[in-house]
Structures are given as C-alpha cells and as structure tokens.
Amino acid sequence: MASVRLEHVSKRFGAVSAVEDVTLTINDHEFLVLLGPSGCGKTTTLRMVAGLEESTSGAIYIGDQDVSQAAPKDRDIAMVFQNYALYPHMTVYDNMAFGLKLHGVPRDAIAKRVGDAAEMLGLQNLLKRRPKELSGGQRQRVALGRAIVRDPAAFLMDEPLSNLDAQLRTQTRVELKRLHQRLGTTTLYVTHDQTEAMTLGTRIVVMKDGVVQQAASPDDIYHRPANQFVATFVGTPPMNLMPVHLERRDGAVYAAIEGQRLAVPQRVLGALAGIQVEKTTLGIRPEDLTVSRDVGDGGLQAVVRVIEPMGHETLVYGDIGSTSVIARTSNAWTGRVGETVSLTLDERRWHLFDGVSGTSLLSD
Ligand SMILES: Nc1ncnc2c1ncn2[C@@H]1O[C@H](COP(=O)(O)OP(=O)(O)OP(=O)(O)O)[C@@H](O)[C@H]1O
Ligand SMILES: [Mg+2]
Structure with a gap:
C-alpha cells in the first residue's frame, strides 16, 4: 500500500480545461472521495492517476515514485469501473483470477487469493457462474474481488455503485466501508453522490469545473464549507x-x-x-x-x-x-x-x- 500524490496536475482536451492545477495527497490507508457534478473532471483525474490519460502538466507519485511517465500496468493500481467490465464468457473464478494469471502468479497462490476474496465478498457459492447468471450487486462484487486479489498499492473506483438500484446501492456502500476497514487499502473513489461521499470518505475533495473547491473531512465539508458551492452541493435539502x-x-x-x-x-x-x-x-x-x-x-x-x-x-x-x-x-x-x-x-x-x-x- 502507498500514498498517491498529485502535484499541480492539469488536463486540457483542446479548448476544454477538464482538470486545473490539482494538488492533492491521498494518504496511505485513506479513503478519499472526489465529489462533484457531472463534467467537473473526476473521471479525468482518476484516469490520469491510473495512467489511462496523460496529464497536460504536473506530476503524479505513487509512494515516493514519480509515475507520470509509467504505463498503467506498471503503476500497481487496481481500478473498479461503473460498468464492471467483466468477461462474459468466463466464470466468476476466472474473472477474478485473470489478472493474476497474466502476471504469472502460481496456480496455488491464485486459488488462495481468489478464495479469500470470495469469502470476504460472500461469493463462495457463485464462483462457477458466469456474469449473466448474477445480479447487478453480485457482478459489482466480482469486479471488486478482481481488484482485491491483485493486492494493489491503491484502488481507484469510478462511481462503482451507480448501476445498482437504491437498496442495493446502500447495502453495497456498507460492504465497501467494511472492506476498507478490513483491508485499509489506499482508495481514490469518484462519485457525484453526496451521501456516498459523506458516508465513505475519510476525506472529501469537492470539485467544480476542474478546480478543487475544498478538501476536508466530511464533518468540515458539511459544517464548515469553504464556499457557497460546497455549502449547497452537500446536504439534502440544500442549505x-x-x-x-x-x-x-x-x-x-x-x-x-x-x-x-x-x-x-x-x-x-x-x-x-x-x-x-x-x-x-x-x-x-x-x-x-x-x-x-x-x-x-x-x-x-x-x-x-x-x-x-x-x-x-x-x-x-x-x-x-x-x-x-x-x-x-x-x-x-x-x-x-x-x-x-x-x-x-x-x-x-x-x-x-x-x-x-x-x-x-x-x-x-
Ligand atoms: N476525451 C475527451 N475529449 C474531450 N473532452 C473530454 C474528454 N474526456 C472528458 N472531456 C471533458 O472534460 C470534462 C471533464 O470530464 P470528466 O469525464 O472527467 O467528468 P466527470 O466529473 O467524470 O463527469 P461525470 O460525473 O459525468 O462522469 C468534461 O467537460 C468533458 O466533456
Ligand atoms: Mg465520470
């Protein structure tokens, strides 16, 4: 596990400034939530940390290492997306084992890691099924399991709960929190849902138009908002x-x-x-x-x-x-x-x- 640091990171797409001069540290073991409305630059920030998008300027560190030029596979990071992206023709077990096989992890070690993750996520009885034989919540847990077995330096999650119905979303949110309490993996979590941000985040970073508005504890974000935007974005009904x-x-x-x-x-x-x-x-x-x-x-x-x-x-x-x-x-x-x-x-x-x-x- 490690901290993740962004230093003066910006991203432009032609004339669009998607992320502007973001400086941010996600501490070791922290669950940091990037919160903001659609189009504010959350996914772009996450993709730059993952190495899927090149930053226009600035530097990104994982631990003490400058990974700004490193390929995604060399960043020791696991990503969980909104649309799980499971392999439809593979079983749950193989979906979870796939990344480890690619990395040449021995068969016994794979079995142990997949078994442990499956137990943690309550997937033991589903390992032989294919994704289409699972509910949305179960699929999302497989996607989480696939990230967990990698035992990465950090998790990056982009709206992982937004495809679930309201009840399942609440349930999975609690599971995610429990999981983080147990594993303590450094996590950068993107959402536009203030409830997810308030309940999951050890700290919340509120973004608007590519610019960080405030980075603070959920309590401070709610009770001591830095500006009107933060004050009205968090809280229902709003301030x-x-x-x-x-x-x-x-x-x-x-x-x-x-x-x-x-x-x-x-x-x-x-x-x-x-x-x-x-x-x-x-x-x-x-x-x-x-x-x-x-x-x-x-x-x-x-x-x-x-x-x-x-x-x-x-x-x-x-x-x-x-x-x-x-x-x-x-x-x-x-x-x-x-x-x-x-x-x-x-x-x-x-x-x-x-x-x-x-x-x-x-x-x-
Ligand atoms: N490949 C691209 N080319 C051009 N513009 C892009 C590209 N990707 C993102 N953008 C723009 O950059 C801005 C930030 O997009 P981003 O996807 O990071 O937003 P987001 O906060 O994740 O939004 P959402 O909550 O809707 O997922 C938006 O204005 C978007 O239109
Ligand atoms: Mg997004």
Missing part, C-alpha cells in the same frame, strides 16, 4: 441562502433580509471584524431553523407554502418575502399552508458568504 445587507446601528450589527432584521451573533461578528463587506449571503441549513407558530418571538416571519411529511420528520417550505427557505422540523409539527410562522436561526450555525465571490467569511 438555505438568503441575500442580506449588514447594517451597523448603535454599536450593533444587523442582517437585513427582505425588510426584516436579525441581530448578527457574536461569533459571526468576531469573524467579520476588519472585513469590509456589506453585500453578503447568509446560509443556514434546514435543520438549523426552528419553526414556531408564535410570530411574536423575534424570528424571521415566513409564509408557509408547502408542507412535506417524511415520516421521521417534516419539511416546511416557506417564503420570506421573495426568498424561499426550507426548514426541517419534527414529525409532530402541526401547521397549515398559508399560515405565517416565525423562523429562528441557530446562532451557532450561521454561514456567511461574500455576496460576490461566494467565499465563506467565517473561518471557524
């Missing part, structure tokens, strides 16, 4: 954003939202000291809003537009003037569409972004 004007009056600072005014919490003021910004965007997650039917309590007044009971919770969609917000409340909440309610923001959970660049103004 509420409200344009606000900061007003200084009688020594205090207020955030004006649609003609209503909120005192800015002390914690936020501290971070704003010395920064000259007036136009900002206030961010608050749906679970950090409390909905009250008592409109005299000093919160922001909003008109309820839609109520969505989810079973374990209820989502309340409301309008503060022309700004729409979503609040997550308990399933016991009773309210009516058309009613005016009061929304209180958890002072510890404010996010404030520069109104122009979208960069977070809070560093803690």
Whole structure:
C-alpha cells in the first residue's frame, strides 16, 4: 500500500480545461472521495492517476515514485469501473483470477487469493457462474474481488455503485466501508453522490469545473464549507441562502433580509471584524431553523407554502418575502399552508458568504 500524490496536475482536451492545477495527497490507508457534478473532471483525474490519460502538466507519485511517465500496468493500481467490465464468457473464478494469471502468479497462490476474496465478498457459492447468471450487486462484487486479489498499492473506483438500484446501492456502500476497514487499502473513489461521499470518505475533495473547491473531512465539508458551492452541493435539502445587507446601528450589527432584521451573533461578528463587506449571503441549513407558530418571538416571519411529511420528520417550505427557505422540523409539527410562522436561526450555525465571490467569511 502507498500514498498517491498529485502535484499541480492539469488536463486540457483542446479548448476544454477538464482538470486545473490539482494538488492533492491521498494518504496511505485513506479513503478519499472526489465529489462533484457531472463534467467537473473526476473521471479525468482518476484516469490520469491510473495512467489511462496523460496529464497536460504536473506530476503524479505513487509512494515516493514519480509515475507520470509509467504505463498503467506498471503503476500497481487496481481500478473498479461503473460498468464492471467483466468477461462474459468466463466464470466468476476466472474473472477474478485473470489478472493474476497474466502476471504469472502460481496456480496455488491464485486459488488462495481468489478464495479469500470470495469469502470476504460472500461469493463462495457463485464462483462457477458466469456474469449473466448474477445480479447487478453480485457482478459489482466480482469486479471488486478482481481488484482485491491483485493486492494493489491503491484502488481507484469510478462511481462503482451507480448501476445498482437504491437498496442495493446502500447495502453495497456498507460492504465497501467494511472492506476498507478490513483491508485499509489506499482508495481514490469518484462519485457525484453526496451521501456516498459523506458516508465513505475519510476525506472529501469537492470539485467544480476542474478546480478543487475544498478538501476536508466530511464533518468540515458539511459544517464548515469553504464556499457557497460546497455549502449547497452537500446536504439534502440544500442549505438555505438568503441575500442580506449588514447594517451597523448603535454599536450593533444587523442582517437585513427582505425588510426584516436579525441581530448578527457574536461569533459571526468576531469573524467579520476588519472585513469590509456589506453585500453578503447568509446560509443556514434546514435543520438549523426552528419553526414556531408564535410570530411574536423575534424570528424571521415566513409564509408557509408547502408542507412535506417524511415520516421521521417534516419539511416546511416557506417564503420570506421573495426568498424561499426550507426548514426541517419534527414529525409532530402541526401547521397549515398559508399560515405565517416565525423562523429562528441557530446562532451557532450561521454561514456567511461574500455576496460576490461566494467565499465563506467565517473561518471557524
Ligand atoms: N476525451 C475527451 N475529449 C474531450 N473532452 C473530454 C474528454 N474526456 C472528458 N472531456 C471533458 O472534460 C470534462 C471533464 O470530464 P470528466 O469525464 O472527467 O467528468 P466527470 O466529473 O467524470 O463527469 P461525470 O460525473 O459525468 O462522469 C468534461 O467537460 C468533458 O466533456
Ligand atoms: Mg465520470
């Protein structure tokens, strides 16, 4: 096993800049998730690490070795793709053994490694079947098994769960996590699914338009997003954003939202000291809003537009003037569409972004 390092790696396809100046270390044993919308450069980054795509500039290291010019087969990396790419005419056993045979591994050693991987993945009883006789989830496990038997320095996975139905995806996600806990293999995992990123990643790297937006722990990505893009890409429903004007009056600072005014919490003021910004965007997650039917309590007044009971919770969609917000409340909440309610923001959970660049103004 080894760390994987990218240093100032870029990739251009003609006029398209697919990956821009990415510098990133995937530590030994780490499960690093590359997360971002379609077309942001995730697959291209992965393919450059695998050696399937040549970078336009920059260097890639596996361990201490510069592999930028090395052929894919010399990089000691195993890749798992979205479309498993199993050999249809081979049995499960032969699919898993194939790479090892090519590398001249002795027959006994192959049997042992395939047997161990099959046991780990619950494939022992399927070894004689062909791919078409397997379910989607089983095929995906064979693809994983084929990577595991190689015992590579690192795994590269490109949306390996996206062909599975929702239930199987959740199940396989848990299996993947268990597998990583057991094997500890350095993994670079690509997905556009924020749930996969949050649940699997020891760290998450959020990309947009080929550029890394933030590389941090799932907790930091969720609670301390570096900018508005990260803040709204992770979280369902997404973080509420409200344009606000900061007003200084009688020594205090207020955030004006649609003609209503909120005192800015002390914690936020501290971070704003010395920064000259007036136009900002206030961010608050749906679970950090409390909905009250008592409109005299000093919160922001909003008109309820839609109520969505989810079973374990209820989502309340409301309008503060022309700004729409979503609040997550308990399933016991009773309210009516058309009613005016009061929304209180958890002072510890404010996010404030520069109104122009979208960069977070809070560093803690
Ligand atoms: N061979 C190619 N030739 C030209 N442009 C390409 C090529 N491969 C990728 N691109 C472009 O580079 C950008 C990044 O593509 P990439 O496949 O890395 O995105 P992605 O993040 O993996 O997206 P998705 O989530 O849809 O798989 C896109 O704009 C894409 O159109
Ligand atoms: Mg892709």
